Amino acid sequence: MATTNDDLARWLARVALRDRAAFEQVYRATCTHLLGVAFRILNQRERAEEVLQESFMNVWHNAAGFNAAVATPMTWLINIVRNKAIDALRSGKTERGSTVALDDEAMAVAADEAQQPQRLLEQSFTRLKIDACMADLSAAQRQALALAYYRGMVHTEIAESIGAPLGTVKAWVRRGLDRLKGCLEAAGVQAT
Amino acid sequence: MNYLQPERLDRLAREYALGTLHGGARRRFERVLRQSAAAGLAVGVWQERLATLAGSVPAMQPSEAVWRGLEQRLFAPAAAAKPASSAWAWLGALLSGRTLGGALAGVFLCVLLLRSQPGLIGAEPQTDGLPASYVGLLTDAAGKPTVLASSRRQGNVLTVKMLQPVAVPAGQVAQLWALPKDGGAPFPVAVVPAQGSARVALAATSEKLFFNVPRLAVSLEARPAVAGDKPTGEFVLTGNCVKLW
Numbered sequence: 413m414a415t416t417n418d419d420l421a422r423w424l425a426r427v428a429l430r431d432r433a434a435f436e437q438v439y440r441a442t443c444t445h446l447l448g449v450a451f452r453i454l455n456q457r458e459r460a461e462e463v464l465q466e467s468f469m470n471v472w473h474n475a476a477g478f479n480a481a482v483a484t485p486m487t488w489l490i491n492i493v494r495n496k497a498i499d500a501l502r503s504g505k506t507e508r509g510s511t512v513a514l515d516d517e518a519m520a521v522a523a524d525e526a527q528q529p530q531r532l533l534e535q536s537f538t539r540l541k542i543d544a545c546m547a548d549l550s551a552a553q554r555q556a557l558a559l560a561y562y563r564g565m566v567h568t569e570i571a572e573s574i575g576a577p578l579g580t581v582k583a584w585v586r587r588g589l590d591r592l593k594g595c596l597e598a599a600g601v602q603a604t
Numbered sequence: 605m606n607y608l609q610p611e612r613l614d615r616l617a618r619e620y621a622l623g624t625l626h627g628g629a630r631r632r633f634e635r636v637l638r639q640s641a642a643a644g645l646a647v648g649v650w651q652e653r654l655a656t657l658a659g660s661v662p663a664m665q666p667s668e669a670v671w672r673g674l675e676q677r678l679f680a681p682a683a684a685a686k687p688a689s690s691a692w693a694w695l696g697a698l699l700s701g702r703t704l705g706g707a708l709a710g711v712f713l714c715v716l717l718l719r720s721q722p723g724l725i726g727a728e729p730q731t732d733g734l735p736a737s738y739v740g741l742l743t744d745a746a747g748k749p750t751v752l753a754s755s756r757r758q759g760n761v762l763t764v765k766m767l768q769p770v771a772v773p774a775g776q777v778a779q780l781w782a783l784p785k786d787g788g789a790p791f792p793v794a795v796v797p798a799q800g801s802a803r804v805a806l807a808a809t810s811e812k813l814f815f816n817v818p819r820l821a822v823s824l825e826a827r828p829a830v831a832g833d834k835p836t837g838e839f840v841l842t843g844n845c846v847k848l849w
Binding site: 432436439443444445447448449451452457460461464465466468469470472473474482483484486487490491494498499502503532533535536539540560561562564565566567585589592593596601 | 618622623624626644645648650651652653654655656657658659660661662663664665666667669670671673674677678679733758809849
């Protein structure tokens with residue numbers, strides 16, 4: 413993707429001034445990535461697209477709240493989308509299992525649900541060149557971290573999903589985050 | 605609890621950023637976030653770290669309807685009127701021209717109402733804005749603002765404020781109806797008081813009830829309506845129902 417964080421930061425500053433063309437530039441440059449993030453959490457294209465739309469409503473109205481000194485534009489956008497997707501996931505939990513039919517894409521994800529978040533996590537480590545540093549995290553620790561980040565699961569759901577005690581899962585997630593912090597700092601990685 | 609004690613703050617910040625903080629704890633921490641720069645920074649650091657993990661998520665092309673919907677929701681009403689000159693203009697443009705003055709006055713009353721009841725405020729992460737809500741302002745035949753109805757988007761309590769008393773004949777009730785888009789059948793929402801304020805439980809979340817509802821109305825009925833009932837009398841009050849987000 414040719415778009416850089418500098419481009420995004422500039423466009424967001426224009427969006428804060430109600431520049432519709434800049435708003436569309438931000439949308440076009442980031443929507444495929446952001447829909448992917450929402451879809452991993454919600455597992456349904458229609459709901460993920462609703463979250464994407466709500467998120468960009470938020471971007472239009474709150475672009476002035478973006479501060480390039482505090483966050484990179486992509487992180488700011490991902491946070492909006494993740495928070496909305498997580499809220500949507502938790503508010504719709506009861507109806508989701510019973511009444512919403514999974515679409516084809518969701519079925520494909522469900523098929524290897526157990527491995528996929530962990531694979532995404534490992535691809536990230538490789539891309540960030542921190543896989544050697546992260547190597548001493550056990551498979552279970554990785555899976556706990558991956559389910560929390562990519563699927564928006566809370567500790568109890570992770571414990572249920574991988575059949576481990578709640579206290580153990582909390583410790584795994586904590587250890588995963590500590591290790592991630594240490595490895596990113598050691599590698600001098602900047603957020604994308 | 606002192607949320608800002610460094611170790612506790614870091615634990616909450618990382619759990620919030622990751623998403624494992626949930627329910628009441630998440631909402632309480634969001635309130636802390638709105639007030640504390642230290643909390644915002646602690647969360648920001650973790651969000652930057654975790655965002656590095658998003659790079660491996662496969663991209664997905666959204667349908668063009670997402671962008672068209674955004675244009676429609678953000679720009680269509682404003683394009684018909686004057687260019688948006690303030691954050692409120694888009695909202696104003698949604699309200700009918702004739703009652704615009706009264707409607708905006710009503711919205712600002714709503715702001716005051718919400719400000720005076722901090723318990724109603726919450727949930728919207730990282731902004732100082734009002735929470736996502738549905739707001740209705742009903743006027744009488746003379747166009748005078750009469751009922752202000754508001755409810756949090758994911759809430760199931762409707763706050764009704766009577767801006768002027770309504771004459772409800774003995775033996776009748778003032779019944780509030782939702783009028784769905786595209787001429788769908790009106791469905792009963794709640795009975796409103798003749799004067800003063802009330803908090804009324806709704807049958808479902810506002811989002812479920814009002815997502816497709818651009819208009820509200822009040823009729824006088826012999827008894828409170830139940831699901832499936834239709835209005836029997838004339839609408840004595842009508843108004844717009846808008847999304848406050």
